[in-house]
Amino acid sequence: MDSLKDELNEDSYYIDLITRLRKERNAVILAHNYQRGEVQDIADYVGDSLGLSQQAAKTDADIIVFCGVFFMAETAAILSPQKTVIIPDPRAGCPMADMITAEDLRQKKQEHPEATVVCYVNSSADVKAESDICCTSTNAIQVVESLKDAKEILFVPDEHLGRFVASRTKADILFWPGFCPTHLRVTPEDIIKAREEHPNAKCIVHPECSIEVIMLADEALSTGGIIKYVGKSDAGEIIIGTELGLAYRLQKDHPHKRFYLATQKLVCPNMKLTTLEKVAAALENIQHVVKVPENIRVRAKLALDRMMEI
């Protein structure tokens, strides 16, 4: 097997293996927009957190290979309990999701018994189970606006997405001090410099960036929102304030447009852990199955279902 691998270009060896195994196993490969280019290229669906959850909920494949970070695969396991969900590298976590535990949230709820808990999907199943409703960066504003009767809202774990939502709604929001280390690497100075270097470019950032960065951009959108924006916009040059993997997708879809990363530091190391070799190994051995205990899954699914209804 190794000699064949050596003879062929390594990527094509794994692509052939994945193509064969996905058919044999009746598997679907879902990939987030931040995945490596070669992983995006072999996926059946590439999208943002909301799109991936929707795909996971409706697929009729037996196996979901989730190329993303752990909370995303866990969300697929919550929504599709009858499927086998596998993650090619189980070390691919999201530091933001680890910034709050279910116990932390229970304590905070005791301090604010009247608060409605809105939980960003970048969180563990345990935390979702303690929450009233989930949101993604695509629908966070609509989710908060839907809670017309809420006296106050406790938004966890991303303080920055929470502040962005607060700036666009009239809701009274309490924040949790969580953050994305990758998106906080973009500074206001980076945006000012990029705009000086590319004066004709539009600038679109992710709402996990700081509010100071968002205020200097033309818009803050989820990765799926950025893809739609670029598809509709006449702009030929766009400064991107989100993870590098999205620029791969945008450049592939729009070869005549120019994309500039706001800073070269926009790399999520966890998203880059997934490789073609690990996807092939996960499929071959059906390894790294993601499971959620049923009592947690049922409660977490309620919070996700409320979001999906919006």
Ligand code: 13P
């Ligand atoms: P999107 O839902 O916008 O793809 O964001 C996911 C994420 O983890 C951003 O850091």
Ligand code: SF4
């Ligand atoms: Fe988590 Fe940030 Fe990576 Fe998204 S980019 S998975 S929020 S660490």
